[in-house]
Amino acid sequence: MDLTVGPNAFFWTAEAVRDFYRGLAEAPVARVVIGEWVCSKRLAFWQDEIPGAIETLQAAGKEVALTTLALITLKRERRQTADLAAMGLPVEVNDLSALPHIPEGTPFWVGPMVNVYNEGTLDWLARRGATRICLPPELPLASIARLARAGAEAGVAVEVWGHGRAPLAISGRCYHARLHDRAKDSCQFVCAEDPDGRDVDTLDGTPFLTVNGVQTLGRAVTTVAGQIDDLRAAGVAALRLSPQTGGFPAVTRAYAAALAGDPADLPATLARLMPDAQFADGFVAGRPGADRLAMRGPG
Amino acid sequence: MMELVCPAGTPAALRAAVDAGAHAVYCGFADETNARNFPGLNFSRDEMAEGIAHAHARGAKVLVAINTFPRAGDQQIWHRAVNDAAGAGADAVILADIGLLAHAAERHPGLRLHLSVQAAAANPDAINLYAGAFGVRRVVLPRVLTVAEIAAINREVEVETEVFVFGGLCVMAEGRCSLSSYATGLSPNMNGVCSPASHVAYADTGAGPEARLGGFLIHRTPRGAPVPYPTLCKGCFRSGDQTGHIFEDPVSLDATQLIPALQKAGVRALKIEGRQRSRAYVAQVVRTFRAAVEAAERGAPMPEGLLSKLTEGQAATTGAYAKTWR
CATH class of the missing domain: 3.20.20.70 (Aldolase class I)
Known part of the structure; x- marks a missing residue:
């Protein structure tokens, strides 16, 4: 089992993006997916960083793929998707409408925003050229195990959402803009104010969700830290770690150490690295995703 | 036609x-x-x-x-x-x-x-x-x-x-939403339900009548006003200094x-x-x-x-x- 770093969900400055991928070059991860997968309006502000980041990561021996948007509706977004497929790197499909742009026989990856819930879907995607699939975060271990077996037979590496706020929904509406009494078209890029997303609490003060433009994520950091042995036994090929601000290379090192040795210490290590975080691990356990079972972090 | x-x-x-x-x-x-x-x-x-x-x-x-x-x-x-x-x-x-x-x-x-x-x-x-x-x-x-x-x-x-x-x-792109399973473990994609009644609880506390989903407070209304069904994306939440229907009104x-x-x-x-x-x-x-x-x-x-x-x-x-x- 190894580690994949997923695309950054949030809107960071070009400088923050540059620093992040420079820092990642030394991190013990096998591969990195890069690109904008939440809102196409953000891309112009940081896309010039992408070629340099790819070069840095590849020079450090990492496999790099380019993500599509998770929700493609505009003509401009469709053209961008077609351009991605022509760049010569693997494309990670996060909206199925990217598939027609990928020539038959060209290998591609599938991201967590594509609904792969069963063997029939996995087999169809494998026949179409999928070589790596990150499963939807809400899947329980029983389904993950079935799909990992089907993946092994079909030549598809199966990944699970390993660490990070879980992507729960994508919308036509921008909630960040709505919170500022603006419409999406006049958003003035307010999501840049919240580089890990904007907190949403219940009325009685329970931390609940995170809004990130058109995306909604869990407030807790979903982690499989306490479930690594189960996932390894199930045949999962990789854990996906989702970018966050603050100490991300250390987080990747903690997971890598757990995969290389004894994962028992990982929950405590994460709690130390992220003292303010609330952790959740219910999805893999077949429980509400917000539940916390094996993890015993603070908060 | x-x-x-x-x-x-x-x-x-x-x-x-x-x-x-x-x-x-x-x-x-x-x-x-x-x-x-x-x-x-x-x-x-x-x-x-x-x-x-x-x-x-x-x-x-x-x-x-x-x-x-x-x-x-x-x-x-x-x-x-x-x-x-x-x-x-x-x-x-x-x-x-x-x-x-x-x-x-x-x-x-x-x-x-x-x-x-x-x-x-x-x-x-x-x-x-x-x-x-x-x-x-x-x-x-x-x-x-x-x-x-x-x-x-x-x-x-x-x-x-x-x-x-x-x-x-639906406020979210349909079939691509796990809000319900995040709060309850049951989702539209896997179970054919969203914000299921089995996980809804109504109560009348000192603060007013309220509706919860999977334990999370989704609505609290002034006394005498009806409490809407706690569909997660139509709930009333707090973000920073704002309180309201962050995703969609009911x-x-x-x-x-x-x-x-x-x-x-x-x-x-x-x-x-x-x-x-x-x-x-x-x-x-x-x-x-x-x-x-x-x-x-x-x-x-x-x-x-x-x-x-x-x-x-x-x-x-x-x-x-x-x-x-x-």
């Missing part, structure tokens, strides 16, 4: 919809294979056959929704549902999952396939993919598009499109006034949400919308405000059809 596709959660609602003028009804089997898997709803195999016979005798079609995502290891449950719908004479099945579409296209080549809104095919590339790969004949469009975008899609696709005009309103969709524009945009069929509704509700809504599509066909104005009493919380929206909603 645009086809009016109406909800039937029960055999009684099916008969009510057909008798009120539905061109087609949609319904599902009483299990996890459809996205309205609620207690007391949906059809046994015998009821489905009888419902189809009733509709066909009156010139109406029956579309069977098998639109959850089959569970790994249990795909045969969903395969059997497609097989039984075909055997009962369904006019089409409404599917969302790629694996299930591939199965249906291969095993039931004569069966008409509609793409469920749960597949959230939001652009011509996606729609043409489903049409080309599986022979899908109609696509139910996700509720993230404006009327202008729908018109543009129809210029680029060969298949029919169907859109929602009335009833409950509104429902009413696109009656947009019917002529949707017709002009090339939409083939109009869908009414509400398989969980009573047959009296269904009959009233169907009658009203049948009159509206007939008026649209004549170029006459749309009836106004007839359905306001039937919308949730008395408030209605045209949702994503208007660009400012975003």
